[in-house]
Amino acid sequence: MKSHARVVVIGGGVVGVSTLYHLAKKGWSDVALIERKELTSGSTWHAAGLLPLFNMSYSVGQIHKYSVAFYQQLQQETGMNVGFRKVSNIRLATTRDRMDEYRQYAGVASTIGIDVDFLTPEEIVHHWPLCNPEGLIGAIRHPEDGYIQPADLTQALARGARDRGAEIYRNTTVTSISRNASGEWKVTTDKGEITCEHIVSATGNFAR
Ligand SMILES: Cc1cc2nc3c(=O)[nH]c(=O)nc-3n(C[C@H](O)[C@H](O)[C@H](O)COP(=O)(O)OP(=O)(O)OC[C@H]3O[C@@H](n4cnc5c(N)ncnc54)[C@H](O)[C@@H]3O)c2cc1C
Structure with missing residues (x-):
């Protein structure tokens, strides 16, 4: 394991590895990721993988839109x-309130540039005969x-x-993090120590 990196990402799920990828793509190649087991051994392994663009938040909607194009x-x-x-x-909507929610959402979607169609019950059956x-x-x-x-x-x-240029250390557990007098972070693992300018904790449900 190297002794210093600009950024250490902790957690090798989709969020941590995507962060590592995007840092490297922006030119921060001196970055490392530490994963306690194998990549995707957390929640990422269980995800169904659905990519729904439906989102009431403008900023989260932008991330979803970017992701679908990026993949x-x-x-x-x-x-x-x-x-x-x-x-x-x-x-599907079985109530007028639900359709109102969809119309409100359609306003968010059109601001972001996401296509939404409204379907009648006949059109639903046309798309989904079952x-x-x-x-x-x-x-x-x-x-x-x-x-x-x-x-x-x-x-x-x-x-x-x-x-x-990014490095990934699998089967390596972060056991503590602390700050040096210089302001850098010291990341301690069961395989040694690594100092860095920034830490990204991407440990998902393990974060506590
Ligand atoms: C059953 C199920 C279905 C899902 N379906 C969908 C879906 O259809 N669409 C969708 O978008 N999302 C879905 N999700 C949600 C999605 O899986 C998560 O949002 C996503 O995987 C979270 O990724 P993550 O990288 O944040 O976390 P994780 O994948 O959990 O990664 C965290 C990583 O951190 C590592 N770690 C923890 N502690 C340490 C430590 N001390 N040192 C080193 N490494 C450590 C873990 O080993 C783990 O690999 C689903 C989730 C589940 C459980």
């Missing part, structure tokens, strides 16, 4: 199949929605990061 580029860049499939997504339309008053559909393989995505991000 397709990443596949081309690394030559690794991330299992991306664009299959669209239908959200659906029983009884009681439905309509739906919204995201034509750009799809799914991905989260573990394959993480491995592709790891390759893209490594190709830009």
Whole structure:
């Protein structure tokens, strides 16, 4: 393990590895990631991999939109199949209040530049013949929605990061972090120590 890095990312789930990748892509190649087991051994391994663009928040919606476009580029860049499939997504409404929520959301979506279609019950059945339309008053559909393989995505991000000089230490557990007098961080692991300017904790549910 190297003794110094500009950034140490703790946690090798999709969030940590994506952070590592994007730092390296921005030119911060002196970065390292520490994962206590194997990459994706946390929540990322369990995720269904759905990529729903539906989001009431403008800023989170921007991240979702960026991600869906980025995953397709990443596949081309690394030559690794991330299992991306664009299959669209239908959200059903059985009440007027639910349709109002969708109309409010459509305003957010149009500001971000995300396509949303409104469907009648007949159109729902056209798209999804197995659906029983009884009681439905309509739906919204995201034509750009799809799914991905989260573990394959993480491995592709790891390759893209490594190709830009980032290092990944697997089977290495961070046991403590402390600050040096110089202001740098000291990250202690079961395999040695590493000092850095910045720490990113991407340990998900383990963060506590
Ligand atoms: C059943 C299920 C279904 C899901 N379905 C979806 C879905 O369809 N779509 C969607 O977008 N999201 C879904 N999610 C959510 C998604 O899985 C998480 O939001 C995402 O995986 C979180 O990634 P992460 O990198 O933050 O955390 P994690 O993947 O948990 O990564 C954290 C990593 O930190 C490591 N770590 C912890 N402590 C230390 C330490 N001290 N030293 C070194 N390493 C450490 C862990 O080993 C782990 O690998 C689902 C989640 C679950 C559980």
